[in-house]
Amino acid sequence: MKATILLILTVSAIISTEPQFDVESNSVLVDSTRCGPRFGRCARGLCCGLNNECGSSVAHCNVSLGCKSKWGICF
Template identity: 60%
Template sequence: MKAAITAIVLVLALSAISSTEARPDRDGLWNVVFRQSRNDQCGPAHGECQPGLCCSLYNECGNSVAHCNVSLGCKNKWGECH
């Protein structure tokens, strides 16, 4: 049981690391910046949607109600939600 939980935590940590990049800001402090998606997908494996787009429950960028409605699964970490 412990091994399964450890494996899940490891997978989640690796997916979070792969979707971010750390870079220093003007003050020399390191900030974690989410990379921006280069296609119509979003989420941990793909990055954030382009500005003005929402990330749907199914990790797709768009601006429809299905993409942007929080109660339908919009992911505000990866795009805008309404």
């Protein structure tokens, strides 16, 4: 019984941590708040700001403030 529960938890952990792939941009989407060359793209609809953090604020999304269009959307 313990082995079965352990197996289920292990499989669940593997499935939940598998990265998502965005076909349109041909890149992996990150599940965290980080973005950039080491972390990948932000989740759909989020911007990658100057400090490689995903978000939706003006500080994250404004090109003149350092938004990185390769890793997220920018305005």
